[in-house]
Amino acid sequence: MTDFFGDIAPIRYEGPDSRNEFAFRHYDADAVIAGKTMREHLRFAVAYWHSFAWEGGDPFGGRTFDRPWYPQDTMEAMRVKADAAFEMFRILGAPYFCWHDLDVRPEGASFAESRDRLFEWVDYVQPKMKETGVKCLWGTANMFTHKRFMSGAATNPDPDVFAYAAATVKSCIDATHRLGGENYVLWGGREGYETLLNTDMGRERQHYGRFLQMVVEYAKKIGFAGTILIEPKPQEPSKHQYDYDVGTIYGFLKDFGLEGEVKLNIEQGHAILAGHSFEHELHLARQLGILGSIDMNRNDYQSGWDTDQFPNNVPEVALAYYEILKNGGLGTGGTNFDAKVRRQSIDPEDLILSHVGGMDVCAAGLKAAAAMLKDGELEKALTERYAGWDGEAAKTMLSGDLEQAAARVEAENLDPQPRSGRQERLENLVNRYVG
Amino acid sequence: MTDFFGDIAPIRYEGPDSRNEFAFRHYDADAVIAGKTMREHLRFAVAYWHSFAWEGGDPFGGRTFDRPWYPQDTMEAMRVKADAAFEMFRILGAPYFCWHDLDVRPEGASFAESRDRLFEWVDYVQPKMKETGVKCLWGTANMFTHKRFMSGAATNPDPDVFAYAAATVKSCIDATHRLGGENYVLWGGREGYETLLNTDMGRERQHYGRFLQMVVEYAKKIGFAGTILIEPKPQEPSKHQYDYDVGTIYGFLKDFGLEGEVKLNIEQGHAILAGHSFEHELHLARQLGILGSIDMNRNDYQSGWDTDQFPNNVPEVALAYYEILKNGGLGTGGTNFDAKVRRQSIDPEDLILSHVGGMDVCAAGLKAAAAMLKDGELEKALTERYAGWDGEAAKTMLSGDLEQAAARVEAENLDPQPRSGRQERLENLVNRYVG
Amino acid sequence: MTDFFGDIAPIRYEGPDSRNEFAFRHYDADAVIAGKTMREHLRFAVAYWHSFAWEGGDPFGGRTFDRPWYPQDTMEAMRVKADAAFEMFRILGAPYFCWHDLDVRPEGASFAESRDRLFEWVDYVQPKMKETGVKCLWGTANMFTHKRFMSGAATNPDPDVFAYAAATVKSCIDATHRLGGENYVLWGGREGYETLLNTDMGRERQHYGRFLQMVVEYAKKIGFAGTILIEPKPQEPSKHQYDYDVGTIYGFLKDFGLEGEVKLNIEQGHAILAGHSFEHELHLARQLGILGSIDMNRNDYQSGWDTDQFPNNVPEVALAYYEILKNGGLGTGGTNFDAKVRRQSIDPEDLILSHVGGMDVCAAGLKAAAAMLKDGELEKALTERYAGWDGEAAKTMLSGDLEQAAARVEAENLDPQPRSGRQERLENLVNRYVG
Amino acid sequence: MTDFFGDIAPIRYEGPDSRNEFAFRHYDADAVIAGKTMREHLRFAVAYWHSFAWEGGDPFGGRTFDRPWYPQDTMEAMRVKADAAFEMFRILGAPYFCWHDLDVRPEGASFAESRDRLFEWVDYVQPKMKETGVKCLWGTANMFTHKRFMSGAATNPDPDVFAYAAATVKSCIDATHRLGGENYVLWGGREGYETLLNTDMGRERQHYGRFLQMVVEYAKKIGFAGTILIEPKPQEPSKHQYDYDVGTIYGFLKDFGLEGEVKLNIEQGHAILAGHSFEHELHLARQLGILGSIDMNRNDYQSGWDTDQFPNNVPEVALAYYEILKNGGLGTGGTNFDAKVRRQSIDPEDLILSHVGGMDVCAAGLKAAAAMLKDGELEKALTERYAGWDGEAAKTMLSGDLEQAAARVEAENLDPQPRSGRQERLENLVNRYVG
Ligand SMILES: [Co+2]
Ligand SMILES: [Co+2]
Ligand SMILES: [Co+2]
Ligand SMILES: [Co+2]
Ligand SMILES: [Co+2]
Ligand SMILES: [Co+2]
Ligand SMILES: [Co+2]
Ligand SMILES: [Co+2]
Known part of the structure; x- marks a missing residue:
């Protein structure tokens, strides 16, 4: 194991009055509320990308972090990173993690090598999962970072990129399946446009719909029992993204006969960027029967880009879990932190404590939501x-x-x-x- | 006739070099481009409400205008207002007008009286329409001003309000039909919510969908051959409106089997408030087969409320008509100015010249769009x-x-x-x- | 006294566990924290305008409320309204109120009559103030509703309007002085522009600066010992307002030598509309030495117009009071609720309970802020x-x-x-x- | 010379009807309007950073461009890049360029080496400038990319970073002076905060003001006759930046006695991000006497991050030059394109033609503005x-x-x-x- 996190001990529940920043004040994993343990309700997941792959850059600045697994371009780095990741999962007591292919291993010189490296990572982490009990909430393919995807993946004007995207998603579903992942997510950051002047939305929408059908069919074929999820976001990196919000995706799914096959992974920050409250998107998805999972990371209300911050406002979080409780929970879904520490938060402690704070805010929100629902006055x-x-x-x-x-x-x-x-x-x- | 507009003569086309502000520099109604006259392409309509019913108030200020038809609470005022309106249509050479029931006549003491007054207005303007050749592009019901609709019309928690809305829409379709209106529009400013805490979106959405089905069925029954149109808007007056944008409405129509029955009236300003460019909404509606008509009034990009300003940017307008030309035109739809002069523009000349400017900007945009399409380089x-x-x-x-x-x-x-x-x-x- | 509020008894503190919605759970007026009673820290004020003059209209709808003092155009209505207002102050235990001239009495046929009516209101409420102990936090002039101010008050292109504004402010300072008001506020909703095309910002800025100097000089001359306050707001009703935000006003005050004479009344909602957090504006004003008073009403983060809602988020409010405590309090300033119930909240109970909720949220925020400051870890x-x-x-x-x-x-x-x-x-x- | 741009010939003016995309339709450098040549009015500058240093990355994607000077970490790459840059300046007929230290050369292992490398670049380009006649409009220091500046440069909590910033700016002014630069610009992307919780704005503001005084004093001491410019921007990368907008900076300059020493470089995109129109910021700066130079790159109105796009809307640009003409021109300032091609615009032709289009839009706007001013109706x-x-x-x-x-x-x-x-x-x- 790495000693990246030094002697930080596993985080324990100490109750609301604790002044120990390395303790939970609300998240008591085994405590039962509304008929389930908090662990079962919240199903927390840590995201590999923000915590382990992102190096602290932003559009105006470069790397600020210093990690033992840098540079991330070797398979040895893959292992050092995985060791640190599982150490953090253990410290946090997080039951799940989520990943993109590009987070977990460097690309190879060919598609085949990239895929093989992905499976090598699968082989590397499976024993760790067994040992720690940490499970895979979902996997996904990064089809937005490499320049081949600059004009879209499934919606690229070049059919070869569609094929490459198909191969990529296939490999990622395969990996998710091998890891026992409970869901598979698609987020289409480049499935959109920069300018309408060079775009045929009708054609791209058809390709996108067909792609999604093929994904669903393949998942069934291999016996993947998890849920296929789409994550809405209105814009950024693209000027406009096809998966704008819950209402838009619903119409898209209906058009391709997928409203019974695909659910949504809803992110608080993306809801806000689309002009909606988080609870609005959850409520609407619940009513439409397509609420699947959540990315519990807020956006600054006044920053027009995706800030992916840890949640810190209990009243807001409570309204989100109120919708989730009314939905009967999230099924195979969970509470993923698609959240990153600020680029000035450069210490290993920051990585741990940001998650501790986020988990605690969620736990406090859940408790409040459960009490509201039980008392029943709002209903x-x-x-x-x-x-x-x-x-x-x-x-x-x-x-x-x-x-x-x-x-x-x-x-x-x-x-x-x-x-x-x-x-x-x-x-x-x-x-x-x-x- | 009223002498409200004094001796303003009908506006004529004088060509691009004219310095006469009471002349068109681009709109030459009978000139043919792309196989049709500009009149046939543009199908301009003046909106009764902004120009004749609105008194210049805003959330922080009262009436600034002074019109011969104030106060608007008598049937005599109805006639003075109608006289002025038709005089303006004549001066502008506008082929169409649009109206809400509440714009054209004061409400009565009962629903029956309100309806009778609406038909009295119909009787009053029919001879004028015949005389001037000005036609009705569309009619619509104002179901947002009166306090009975404060919590919604079709989506009101009180079924009696749903009934009242049904009666209101019926009377307005009847009036539109009698006037030979070419479309009927629904805009649901109160079909939304102020707070999710008191709202069941699922239930309201079902009522709304059923209401729309009933409207479509009734229009068919009476032989109304026009198009039924919904106008999207994301918010204001409500915190959230169900007819958020084109993508959202598409899913809604699909759910109620109405995607072949109902088209959209898309407003530039509402597109912007929803985070989209106007051409985006037109392009998407075109690709989905639901582009019906347009409200050609811009929103200030930096004011977060509906500013309903006359269009003044030719490059933007050109991209809109480019989409419309690719759609094969607007069918029964047209170019409605859902636009109001600023509340400081208190003179009768302002009413005329704002429309002249708007018509000219549209004409210039149409010419540019037609030339682009003809040259074909973009395609x-x-x-x-x-x-x-x-x-x-x-x-x-x-x-x-x-x-x-x-x-x-x-x-x-x-x-x-x-x-x-x-x-x-x-x-x-x-x-x-x-x- | 009116029986408008029926038998609602004065609101009492019952502690955090109370389930009585007509009780405070946090606001215990006489409880001492950080060396002062909560009453002294918070200095709550009720705004006459939103609660008693506003009738429930919005840009798309008319009056929804039904009050015994409607229509508000007689001096008898002035008295009925004042009776109800003081009854509400008493029920709430609010130590202060705030007012515009136009809120409290109808305009007269001439300036002189308007001014006399204002003083008649002063005479009417002075005994009530004595009897109840309720005091005037601040007065202000409404120079935005009447059409004479449509193009500005002090910044109007017509010098006669400047004169009218001078007379108006003089009468309002006089009234405030007679009432023992502790501050006088200026908010320049029309001191801005709709379009730069007809605006000379340089000239208008000079007039505005000189006007403010004249106000300060007059207040000194009559021995008004209160603070002169400006309230920033970036836009709405105007496209741009000169009092954009704290930073902008600071430069303006420096230019006219007023940075030691005038302080700011900062509204949470206006901070948000300007792209700032509330605590940012408070922090900056504190550091610049111009923090005077607050309007404690939030804006919906996603509605681009002034929603003037009661505060309901304790974590946000706590950060505001943290700045205020670090400022050594607000001096003559206070916590004004420039907040209105939603237009669907039509019952008298809604008026009371919205204030109860707002006061309680502020009290909870203050307690948290005081504890944070006392513990000192953040500092x-x-x-x-x-x-x-x-x-x-x-x-x-x-x-x-x-x-x-x-x-x-x-x-x-x-x-x-x-x-x-x-x-x-x-x-x-x-x-x-x-x- | 490099053959990066192949056989693209210098761009010539061919008049409005030209259909040659490699020609100007409006920019006729030697044509005289309003008493000066267009070259003298517009004073176009190309920005080194976007066109030569940026590699096409965005927050969700990596490099898309492929340039002969990649990787940019050697002094040989410095030369290849400079060769290509000057070739582009020559093709465009651009009279000026602008630069940051980090754009033009890689950092060294120590400050001294970094500085020496900067001067080595100066030595390398001076002969090119002489040969081509291309001049330096302004230089500036990149104090936002390196992690040492992550918490600010002059406003960093660590005084050593303040010192490092001082050394950096000194070296960049020295280099600008040696190049005969006509202005020196400061843009404080990290002079702001991510969270108020760890920020003392009062203290940081004092440091920032003192830093600026030191810069002004140093420029005077060495006889730098150019203008010192600050560039406003409200946020991004920081949550809040101290140089928010024109109004805010004015108050800041007044506080430190610099309103006569420092002018502003105003960017269209940053004006928009601050909630202002570009012409508003220009008008205000003109009236306050601090309009210095412009960055003529637009922001997408609906993308909440800095999109730095080439201008493409003539009506908007015309209003900007109208303000500039009323200002009597820009003095030592100019029209800098702080604009980048979209990351999908990967061809060398895209670099050239984006500038050609931008220059032409500015020229068309200037012509319109000059005609408006000459005709005088607006005035x-x-x-x-x-x-x-x-x-x-x-x-x-x-x-x-x-x-x-x-x-x-x-x-x-x-x-x-x-x-x-x-x-x-x-x-x-x-x-x-x-x-
Ligand atoms: Co995100
Ligand atoms: Co996410
Ligand atoms: Co509108
Ligand atoms: Co409309
Ligand atoms: Co407000
Ligand atoms: Co206020
Ligand atoms: Co920029
Ligand atoms: Co710039």
């Missing part, structure tokens, strides 16, 4: 507000036609009076649990 | 970029499976090389036509 | 981070020149190494107090 | 709008006090009536020149 208010629709007359109206509905207005000289929406009272109610 | 670049997909191998790949595509990568040791996207060259090309 | 981290600057060498460098500083780099072959910024650890630390 | 409308302020009564009022102004309102029973702001008419007027 009761909702039920009462729509009670009129539970009556027979309303049901009859819905199954009737426009003239019938209109006729009643005149027959009864209807003059419906507004009732208070009580927004502030409901906000106060929520604050009982998080304030 | 040629597009065709070349995707040429690879026209080959048999690409088609075979699309009808094959993931493994077959992947197998070729290894068999041929594919290493696809990027080709320039040429964005700046294409931008330069466009500037040949508009710069 | 300690800050001190350590800048410790290098406390040494003699650093001070010498600052008083030296560029060459001397540069020479040391070579002489010592300096290669400064980065130290972690520890952002996540500090965020975790803050969450100990609010999470 | 005339402005003069008339403010005419009231030219009278004696208005001047007397401004030099009087609040009571005097107020007294006149009552004495004359003033009731000022609004006059139309004529926004749309003025927009139409502008469109005569650009539409």
Whole structure:
């Protein structure tokens, strides 16, 4: 094992009054709320990329971190990095991890070599997974960093790139399957455009839809029992991305007959960039039956790029888990931290403590959400507000036609009076649990 | 007739070098380009509401205008207003107008009286339409101003409001039908929410979908041959509106089997508020087969509310008409100015000249777009970029499976090389036509 | 007294576990923290305008509220409204209120009548203030609603409007002085522009600066001992407002020699609209010595217009009060709720409970801020981070020149190494107090 | 010389009807308008960094370009790159270039070596400048890429970094001076913060102000006759940058007595990111006497990060040059393209043609602006709008006090009536020149 994290001991739960920054104040993995342990509810996953592959660069600056696995271009570095990663999983008590092919191993000189290296990494980590009990929440393919994908992967104007993307996804599903991964994710950062002037959205959308069908068919064929997930994001790196938000993807899935096959991995930060609250996207996906998993990393509300920060606002997080609890949980999905420490947070402790803080914020949010749901006042208010629709007359109206509905207005000289929406009272109610 | 506009004579085309602000420099209604007159291409419509019903208020200020038809709460005012409106249509040579029920007549004490007043207005303007040749592009119901709709119309938690909305839309379709209107529009400013805490999106979405089905069925029943249109907008007045953007509405229409029945009325300003360029929304709607009509009013890019300004940027407008020309035109749709003069533009001349400027900008944009399409360089670049997909191998790949595509990568040791996207060259090309 | 609020009893503190929505869970007015009672720290004020003058309209809808003082155009309505207002102050236990002239009385037929009516209101409420102990935090003039101000007040192109604005402000300062108001506020919603095409910012800025000097001189002359405050806002209703944000106003005050005479009333919502966090604006104003008072109402982060909502996020509010505590409090300033209930919140209870919730969120934030400051870990981290600057060498460098500083780099072959910024650890630390 | 650009011949002016993409349609360098040649008005500069140092990476992707001077870490690469750069300057007929130290040469192992390498580059390009006549518009120091600057340069919590920054700027001013540069620019991408939790803005602001004073003093001492310029930007890479916008910097300069010593280099894209139009920032800087130079690169209005695109909208650019003409030109400043080709624009032709398009858009804008100013209608409308302020009564009022102004309102029973702001008419007027 590496000694990268020095003598940092596994993080333990010490309760809300603890002043030990290396302890959980809320996340008590084995504590049971709403019928399951917190571990089972939250299903935390650490992302390989931000914590182990990203070197601290931004559009105006280069590497700030200094890690034993740099430079990352050898298979020996692959192993040193994997050792450190599993050490961090162990310290955190994180039950899952997530990965892209490019995070875990350097590309080879040919596709075949790249694929072989990926499987070599699989071989390397499988014993570690067994030993630590850490599992793979999902795998995914990085089809946005290499210049071959600069104009898209499945939506590239060059069919050879589509083929390359197919090969890449196949290898990543294969690897995910071998690792017992519980989901497979697609995020299409380059599936979009920089300028409409050189883009045929109709054609690209057809290719993208067909690609996704092929992915679903292949996963079935090999017996991959996990969920196929798409992650929405409106823009960045592209000017516009096809997977804009939940509403947009829903129409896309319907068009290709995939609304029963594919679910969504929803990221708080991407919801915000699309002009939505996180709970909006979760609520909508829940109602449409396509809520799959979450990336629990916030975006700065005022920075127009993807900041991928750890969550730190319990009231916001509570509303997210409230939707998840109403969804009956996330099924095979989980809570992935697609979050990176700031590039000035250069110490190994920063890596650990950012996750500790994020896990604790989620745990606090979950507890609040569970209490809200159990007490039931919010649900009761909702039920009462729509009670009129539970009556027979309303049901009859819905199954009737426009003239019938209109006729009643005149027959009864209807003059419906507004009732208070009580927004502030409901906000106060929520604050009982998080304030 | 009113003398509100004094002695302003009908606006004539005088050509690009005219310095007469009461003349068109680009809009030559009878001039033929791309096989149709400019009048037929552009199908300009004036909106009753902004020009005749809005009094110059904003969230921080009251009425600034002074019009002979104020206060607008009598049926006599209805007539004075209609007289002025038709005088303006005549001065502008605008072939169409659009209206909400609440723009054209005051509400009555009951629904029946409101409806009767609407028909009284219909009776009043029909002779004017005949006399002037001005036609109705579309009618619509204002279901957002009155407090009964404060929590939604079709999506209201109170079924009686749904009924009231049904009656209202029925009366407005009836009026549109009587006026020979070529489309009927729905804009759901209150079909959304202020807070998720009191909202069941699933339930509201079902009611909304059913409502739309009922509208479509009724229009068919009465033999209304026009197009039913929905107008997307992401937010304002609501925190979130269900008709967010083209992509979102597409999924909604699919869910209720309406994608072949309903098209979209796309507003430049709403596209911008949703984070899209206008041409993006037009392009997407075109590709999805649901482009119906446009509201040609821009939003300030940096004001986060609906500014509904007249278009004034020819390069932007040219890209919009380029999409429309590629769509084969707008069918029954047209170019509506859902635009208002600034509240400081208090003179009658401002009303006229804002429209003159807007019409001229559209005409200039149309000419540029037609020339671009005719010269064909932009289309040629597009065709070349995707040429690879026209080959048999690409088609075979699309009808094959993931493994077959992947197998070729290894068999041929594919290493696809990027080709320039040429964005700046294409931008330069466009500037040949508009710069 | 009016019976508008029915039998709602004065709100009492019941502690964090109370489930009574008509009680405070955090605001215990007489409880002492950090050396002062919560009442003295927070200095809560209710705004006359949002709660008593606004009728529930928005850009797309009209009045939704139904109040005994409607229509508001008589002096009898002035009295009914004032009765209800003081009843609410009493119920809430709010020590202060704030007002515009237009909120409290209808305009008269001439300036003189308008001014006399204002003083009549002063006479009417003075006994109430004495009786209830409720005081005036600040008064201000509404110079944005009437059409005479549509192109600005002090910055109007018409000098007569400048004069009218001068008369208006004079009357409002006089009234504030008579009421014993502790501050006087200027907010220049129309001191900006809609389009640069008709605007001479240089000239308008000079007029605005001179106007402010005249205001300061007059306040001194009459012995008004309160603070003169400007409230920043970047835009809305204007496209651009001269009082954009703290940084901009600072330069403006310096230009007119007013940086020692005028302080700022900073609104959370306006900070957000300007692209800043609230704590940023407070921190900057504190460092520049111009932090005066706060408007504690949030803006929806994703709505581009002024939503003026009650605060509901304790972690955010805590960071604001942390800055205020570091400022040594707000002096004559206070915590004004420039907040309105949503237009669907139509019941009298909504008015009360929105304030109760807002007051409680502020109280919880204050408690957290005081505890953070007392424990001192955040301050300690800050001190350590800048410790290098406390040494003699650093001070010498600052008083030296560029060459001397540069020479040391070579002489010592300096290669400064980065130290972690520890952002996540500090965020975790803050969450100990609010999470 | 390199043959990187193949046989691309110098770009010539061919007039508006040219269809040769390798020709100017508007930029006729020697043509005289408004008393100067276009070359003298526009003073175009090419930026070394975007065109020669940036490799096509973005936050989600790596290098896409392939250049003969890669990898850029040797002094031989410095020469190959400089050869290509000067070849491009010659092809474009660009009279100026701009640079950062890090663009032109690789860093050395010590500060001294870095500085020596910079001077070696100076020695290398001086003969080229003499030969081609291409001059240095400005130089600047890159104090944001290296990790030593991750927490700021002059505002770093570590005084040693301040010293390093001083040495760096000294070396860059020295180099600029040797090259005969006409300005020296500072852009403080890291002079800001990521989180207020670890930041003392007061202290950092003092250090920053002192640093700027030291720079000004040093420039004077060595006889550098050029202008010292600061470039505003609100955020990115930092969450908040101290040089937010023109208004903010003005207050900062006043605080440190530098408003007569330092001017601004204003970038269109940064204006937009700060919520302002470009013409707003230019107008304000003009009125404050601190307009120095421009970075003529646009930001996508809907991408919240710095997109640094070439200008392509003539109407917008015309309004910018209108302000510049009213400023009497830019003095020692110029029109720098701080613009990069999109990362998919990988061909050498893209580099050339993006600049050709940008130069042509600027030339077209300049021509329109000059014609507008010459015709004088826009200015005339402005003069008339403010005419009231030219009278004696208005001047007397401004030099009087609040009571005097107020007294006149009552004495004359003033009731000022609004006059139309004529926004749309003025927009139409502008469109005569650009539409
Ligand atoms: Co993200
Ligand atoms: Co993600
Ligand atoms: Co609109
Ligand atoms: Co519209
Ligand atoms: Co506000
Ligand atoms: Co306020
Ligand atoms: Co930039
Ligand atoms: Co720049």
